[in-house]
Amino acid sequence: MPDVMLVNKPATTLTANGDGMPALVELQAATLKYGQGTLALSETDMRIGDGEFVAVVGPSGCGKSSLLKLVSGLHLPRTGNVRVQGQDVKGPIGICGMAFQNSNLLPWRTTLENVLLPLEIVEPYASTFRRNKLDYEARAKKLLKAVGLEGFDEKYPWELSGGMQQRTSLCRALIHNPRMLLLDEPFGALDAFTREDLWGVLQTLYLDQKPTVILVTHDLREAVYLADTIYVFSPRPGRIVSRTDVPFERPRSLPMTYQPDFVEMVQHLRDSITHS
């Protein structure tokens, strides 16, 4: 089966952001500076198509997290433009789900209540939250089941393992069907087995909902396994040094990651980082 999926098609035919299509996210010469000093991101151009899965890799401190802050509207660019859905970003855009290296769950809420949190805030769910609570709970439970957490909804986050907390955090990021999913090293703190397990989970959820995803990661195998497009950033101040299309068909599987062309792509990315 991997043989079929590994057919290496010409990259251009498979890019999700086919140049004619309207981009969901567009960065034009965007720079981000903290205070007067640190230039975190210099003159970055990027076009991310609707439903595209983008991975961002690069050395520590190069501005990957800053990029997510720009796209979500949590920070505004110092110069240049950030546009989402054709609109200039002027503040938090409210269509994102986010997950970080730490699960950041609320210890006073059960797993289920944690997952429901976005629905208490995002419209159109928030205004009908009380009325539709049962529906929403059913939906949260379905999501928890999909990530392998069935039966844990009444547990508190501190009663879960790190990997389970991270799964919950993924559910929370996805519960409101966000157009865009921003993931900042979500599996960084996990062991290799759990991490690879969660790649599969994330892939399933992605194929199910088809959000636009930006995944920041240090793990090149993870990037190739999950993404349509991989951007490599230079050391600080961050700028894009390469953009790679990943041709492998979905769903991708773990055995696939040991196939020669997969390994070769990882190798290639590895080189472009060390030489940037």
Next chain:
Amino acid sequence: MFKTFLSAFTSPKAAPWLVTAGFFLVWELGCLLFHVDRFILPRPSEIAVQIVKQHEAIALNSFQTFYTTMLGFAVAVAVGLFLGLLVGASPKIYKGLYPLMVGLNSVPKVAIVPILVIWFGIGTVPAILTAFVISFFPIMVNVATGLATIEPELNDVLRALGASKWQILRKIGLPRSLPYFFASLKVAISLAFVGSVVAETVASDRGIGYLMMAASARFDVPLVFAGLVVIALMGVIMYELFAYIERRMTFWATRSQNPTI
């Protein structure tokens, strides 16, 4: 047999009772052994006798103290909570208010009692106000700390969803500062007793503080100590009450790391 006796002694439930009983026992025996004059340090049994004998006066005055303390404490909770939320939620207000608050808190509270007497005369009001002034600061500081130390990433998760400041405060800020708030109540209630009793000793004709002053003027030392014991008792009871509420309300903050047996 000896073993069970030992384990009863070391069990965490019995320990506070045993230690307290031991304290009074050592006191009693020490006084007997060294023939300490009851005008210097009365024995616990003499104090107990005095409490029984004077129970009417003690009850009346301790009710007065209890009620002024609770009033002052209630105002302190309201003001401390309000200022704490204000200061914790806004760095600007924090910066602005901070030096003033630290300055005010450094003033010995006893020193303001005479001023309160000038303003309000001898009576209940200075005691209430002293209890309030002395106990609201820890509440304010704790609530502000709880709010100000929210993990920035958690803030980002909500802000990215388009949450308003008020929503973030309600969903995260308030629940998160609850443990800080309840922890501060335990400290504040003890301080409130200190405040009201101190004010009563100088500026009142009622309350335990006044009772003790009057008793010492009559060289009724056992009654002075009886007053101390009653205050300590009220302090312990209120402290335990708030510790209990704290455990109930914020179990998630004091979660045990050990598996339940």
